Amino acid sequence: MKSWCLCQICTCGSDYRPYETVQQPRHVPEEYKPKQGEIDLDTTYKRDFNSYKVQPVAIVRPLERPQVKKGKLDTVPTYKDDYRPWDIQRSELSKPEQTYYPPTVKFGNSTTFQDDYVPQDVQPRQNFKPVSVVQVPTAPFHGDTSHRLDYVPYQLEAKSARPKEAYRPPNQPFEGLTTHRCAFQGLVGESAKICRPAHAGVTRNAPFEGSTEFRESFQPWEIPPPGVKKVPEYVPPTGAMQLQSTSQLDYVPYQAARVVPIRPASHRRSNKCPFQGRSTTKDDFPAWESCRRGLIKKQQQIPHPSGKFDGLSTFRSHYVPHELVPTESCKPVNTSFRSSGPFDDVTMYSTEYAPKKPEVCPASFPSPPGYVYENTNSRGHKFFRRMVPAAGAC
Numbered sequence: 327m328k329s330w331c332l333c334q335i336c337t338c339g340s341d342y343r344p345y346e347t348v349q350q351p352r353h354v355p356e357e358y359k360p361k362q363g364e365i366d367l368d369t370t371y372k373r374d375f376n377s378y379k380v381q382p383v384a385i386v387r388p389l390e391r392p393q394v395k396k397g398k399l400d401t402v403p404t405y406k407d408d409y410r411p412w413d414i415q416r417s418e419l420s421k422p423e424q425t426y427y428p429p430t431v432k433f434g435n436s437t438t439f440q441d442d443y444v445p446q447d448v449q450p451r452q453n454f455k456p457v458s459v460v461q462v463p464t465a466p467f468h469g470d471t472s473h474r475l476d477y478v479p480y481q482l483e484a485k486s487a488r489p490k491e492a493y494r495p496p497n498q499p500f501e502g503l504t505t506h507r508c509a510f511q512g513l514v515g516e517s518a519k520i521c522r523p524a525h526a527g528v529t530r531n532a533p534f535e536g537s538t539e540f541r542e543s544f545q546p547w548e549i550p551p552p553g554v555k556k557v558p559e560y561v562p563p564t565g566a567m568q569l570q571s572t573s574q575l576d577y578v579p580y581q582a583a584r585v586v587p588i589r590p591a592s593h594r595r596s597n598k599c600p601f602q603g604r605s606t607t608k609d610d611f612p613a614w615e616s617c618r619r620g621l622i623k624k625q626q627q628i629p630h631p632s633g634k635f636d637g638l639s640t641f642r643s644h645y646v647p648h649e650l651v652p653t654e655s656c657k658p659v660n661t662s663f664r665s666s667g668p669f670d671d672v673t674m675y676s677t678e679y680a681p682k683k684p685e686v687c688p689a690s691f692p693s694p695p696g697y698v699y700e701n702t703n704s705r706g707h708k709f710f711r712r713m714v715p716a717a718g719a720c
Contacts, residue, residue, distance in 0.1 A: 364706050368689060376684040476601055490579070495569050499562055521639065523647050 688694035697710035
């Protein structure tokens with residue numbers, strides 16, 4: 327007896343070979359070492375910028391005008407001088423006299439509610455709800471219902487199995503033409519005509535030559551028509567077409583038996599009385615005779631044309647062409663202003679500009695004038711402090 331072993335090896339399992347991964351070395355930053363010597367603190371700004379002395383801004387303060395006091399000051403204000411008090415008499419109160427007297431006994435006075443409210447006897451309303459009394463039947467319950475008494479079971483006939491017809495392939499080959507291709511033929515008709523009126527050109531004093539910058543610069547060139555792809559003619563295949571599918575060849579039909587419904591046996595009593603087929607609804611609500619209502623059509627107000635259509639539309643019959651009047655341009659003429667006098671070549675810059683003497687940057691000196699040396703930091707940077715002139719110096 328031979329034994330076969332099935333190895334489940336895929337393309338990835340057969341071709342893939344794992345590689346050993348090596349951890350990448352970490353970059354160690356170098357230790358910072360300060361440079362030897364002094365740092366040149368000269369910059370482009372210090373070399374190119376020409377500083378100039380700035381005069382202190384003079385404070386623009388108005389001149390003090392001392393008040394000259396002449397004579398004695400009158401301390402009476404305008405309000406006291408112009409205002410005169412009126413002699414107003416006090417009006418008497420129109421409040422009624424108090425008629426309340428405190429009671430001599432504790433809770434002796436009655437309240438407003440007790441004085442105005444008159445108690446009335448409340449009579450209960452009559453209840454119109456029927457008495458909920460269950461009527462006990464006198465006859466015993468037999469357990470018969472309308473369905474059990476009126477239902478008559480019928481014996482169903484056995485359903486005959488319809489034999490399956492054998493497939494018969496067509497004798498003629500398939501041409502590939504549909505009903506639309508065979509029956510539909512294109513109708514030849516005239517192309518639609520344009521009803522637009524003729525365009526009347528705008529008339530001006532000078533005639534338009536018909537040449538523009540666009541027409542002169544962009545000359546049209548011939549464009550070849552697009553090629554039409556030729557559809558190859560349909561050639562039907564030779565021989566008979568086999569219309570049997572894989573399902574028809576491999577599928578074997580089985581004769582299945584009819585499923586018997588699982589229904590409990592009926593234990594109803596046989597009733598020999600005929601079924602009347604009447605109910606309370608049929609007796610109380612007879613069917614009415616009704617007829618279908620006709621359609622309500624609105625009377626057409628526009629009569630149908632009786633004669634033949636002459637091809638003249640409403641637009642053609644009522645349209646009146648008008649001559650276009652060009653709009654007058656209100657734009658001023660773009661002409662340069664010319665003066666007869668000579669150009670004096672004098673500007674505000676040439677008359678008001680005062681040249682200033684360029685000064686040397688103090689950073690270019692080993693010991694800047696006007697500055698006092700303070701200290702030097704750990705990196706060799708020298709710091710200077712500007713000298714402030716004394717207030718009393720001339």
